[in-house]
Amino acid sequence: MMTVFSLDQRLAADSLPLCQTDISLLRVMRDARFVWLVLVPMRDDLADLVDLSPDDETRVMADVRAVSLALRKGTNCDKLNVASLGNMVRQLHVHIIARFESDAAWPGPVWGVGEATPLDDLPDWAQSVRQILITKNWSAS
């Protein structure tokens, strides 16, 4: 029987679908203050990057690299932040954030800063990033 990956309910509520590879779901965090993506490896019951098999980690990190390059190209950001934390949502996920010296949390990290500005539709930057990734064989979600 085929198993179906289940996205954590809080991650699902806090983000919008963007695009995917065979192993990674890429989603946009619903906070209009930041250019903030979350990549979720479609593997059940993992919490840390090291819980991935070495082969899966290689594939996931290749996807993180492609997303990072697309974010940099699509947004002309000042810095990338890439992080696997998961202290609150246990399901393994990787934050990939384009940071700007003008953003609401600079130079601190974005987690736990103030209140999110709600986001209901994909912003222009996310559509640009998706366009770039689709040329690299990602599929729209």
Added chain:
Amino acid sequence: MMTVFSLDQRLAADSLPLCQTDISLLRVMRDARFVWLVLVPMRDDLADLVDLSPDDETRVMADVRAVSLALRKGTNCDKLNVASLGNMVRQLHVHIIARFESDAAWPGPVWGVGEATPLDDLPDWAQSVRQILITKNWSAS
């Protein structure tokens, strides 16, 4: 002429040397509240993981994986946090932190939380982690 990698001055002041591979320096953050390592790829003038060549990124991520596994084994932590931020110190570095539900920042991230508790000598946990890594062909620094 051989080039010599220069560690950022603030990173040097805020951490203690632990061990290294051909490409990575591993250092202990001088904050006794946390089990907090920083891995610095010995490549000049890079800010983001994607600035590494693909081959170097593979080597660095293999080192991050070895350190993560050693931390988990050496500390029996509740969660690993792995992050490349660099908004304050530009030189590329990767935080690898063993988190505990009892630690001073849980479940938030450790950056920018309160004042560091000074640390002048390697704590026991760091010596355990170094012992594990030396069996994986790391060298003491």
